[in-house]
Amino acid sequence: SLFLQGTIFTLHLSQRRIFLLLVRRNLENNNLVGPLPQSLNRTGLEVRTTGNPCLSFTSLSCNNVSSTIDTPQVTIPINKKHKKQNNIAILLGVSGGALFATTLIFVFMSIYTRRQRNKERDITRAQLKMQNWNTSKIFSHKEIKSATKNFREVIGRGSFGYVYHGKLPSGKHVAVKVRFDRTQLGADSFINEVQLLSQISHQNLVSFEGFCYEPKRQILVYEYLSGGSLADHLYGPSSKRLSLNWVSRLRVAVDAAKGLDYLHNGSEPRIIHRDVKCSNILLDKDMNAKVSDFGLSKQFTKADASHVTTVVKGTAGYLDPEYYSTLQLTEKSDVYSFGVVLLELICGREPLSHIGSPDSFNLVLWARPNLQAGAFEIVDEILKDTFDPESMRIAASIAIRCVERDASGRPSIAEVLTQLKEAYSLQLSYLAASAHTD
Incomplete structure (x- = not known):
């Protein structure tokens, strides 16, 4: 038509x-x-x-x-049929893309939600398990935040995280350690420390007040020791205000040795601290010493076991060379680390130092031959003419034996404690005699 x-x-x-x-x-x-x-x-x-x-x-x-x-x-009219087909294709493409994106988001959200639920379930299970360890208290994060006044006062810092000063509603002062590591490895270390702290109690070990274990929160609450750490008094700001004399250093050494002796011989099962060092020996206002930080500690699973095979962990300068080479951790590994602490008390310097000649970089390698030769010239200058020579000789002798490379040549911590008590007694007698003469 x-x-x-x-x-x-x-x-x-x-x-x-x-x-x-x-x-x-x-x-x-x-x-x-x-x-x-x-x-x-x-x-x-x-x-x-x-x-x-x-x-x-x-x-x-x-x-x-x-x-x-x-x-x-x-x-020229547009071919309506072709246009309609194009519109349908576009509509189907957009709808399909939206459906795919929605499905993808749903899958990811489901996985994330499932993981969160599993974490919360694991945390709840761990909390119930921890409650059976007779721990003092389980704190909520809200309670911790209130006690520390929103984490206001930092009193320490380490590889684990920050330590804050806090005050409980009872008026008791506490140290609150907030951990950085929230990985599974960090969670295992946290649970390990809570378990150990819940099982031990000794006057020369830092007492455990409780913990907070919530999603992304791993917090330990200890008694607060106002004296700071031994490292603070030897090298930090406290060393400039108040120097430790020889009798005070021996008293700290005796207290710390008592704490380690309890871990090795007084607890069941036996415990190896694995990170003995000056910064982990804390002091109260009366200069009584207590061993702290059990995050790396290991228990003997068998009463008659001679060692624990485990990956190497610890602090450079304090690490037992035999443990480092064999991966076999023993009580003698703690003895080696404590021997380094004794050398620090005697020489007044850190385990590793770039100050001075290259020969003196490593405290153990530098101090051992000098002390074996009776060269007390390397003793901390602050202590010159204030110590009993025999007291210093006994302390130096036991320190040298502690840092023997071969673990079999090292004394037990019980023997170390006995020798330190003798050195301490001699120094007290020396001071009493000096005071009487004056």
Whole structure:
């Protein structure tokens, strides 16, 4: 069908072909005169034209119409079926993408939620287990935050995290250790320390007040010792305010040895501290010493076991060389570390130091031959002319034996304690005699 809408229509013989070609085309309005583009001359294309003079697919001129007439404007309707198919494809693509993204998010959220639930379940299970260890108290994070006044006062820092001063509602002052390591390894170490602290009790071990174990929170609460650490008094700010004399140093050594002797011989099962050092020996206001920090400690699983095979952990300068090479941890590993502490008390210097000659970098390698030769010139300058020579000789002798490379040549901590008590007694007698003479 052909719909010709307009006021005038003229059809020449030469246009009959055009008429036939335009069957089923709708040519709208006015006179149809002039050439049409050849691109429209194809089957299946619907053409609608506005009425312009001389409509033709050839360049022939029409009657009374110039051959330069402009090509009439045409409207080419978009193929609705093709457009509809495109729209459907786009809609399906967008919907599919959104569905995939939603599914992906749901999967990730499900995994995350499941992991969080497992962590919370593990923490709850661990808390119930810890409650059976007769620990003093399980604190909430809110209680810890209140006790420390929002973690305001830092009193210490180590590889584990920060230590804050706190005050419980009862008025008791506490040290709050907030751990950095929240990995599974850190959680195992935390639970290990809580278990050990819950099982031991001795006047020369820092007492355990409780803990907080919540998601992403591992906090230990100890008694607060206002005297700081032995390291503070030997090398830190406290050393400038108040120097430790020889009798005070021996008293600290005796107290620390008592604490270690309890771990090795008084607890069941036996415990190896594994990180004995000056910064882990704390002092109260009366200068009584207590051993602290049991995060690396190991228990003997069998009463008759001679060692515990484990990965090497500890602090450089204090580490037992035999344990380092064999991975076999024994009580003698603690003895070696304590021997280094004794050398620090005698010489007044750290285990590893770049100050001085290269030969003096390592305290053990430097001090041992000098003390064996009786060269007390290496004794801390602060102690010069204030100690009993025999007291110093006994302390130096036991310190040298403690740091023997071969563990079998080292004394037990019980023997170390006996020797230190003798050195302490001699120094007290020396001071009493000196006071009487004055």
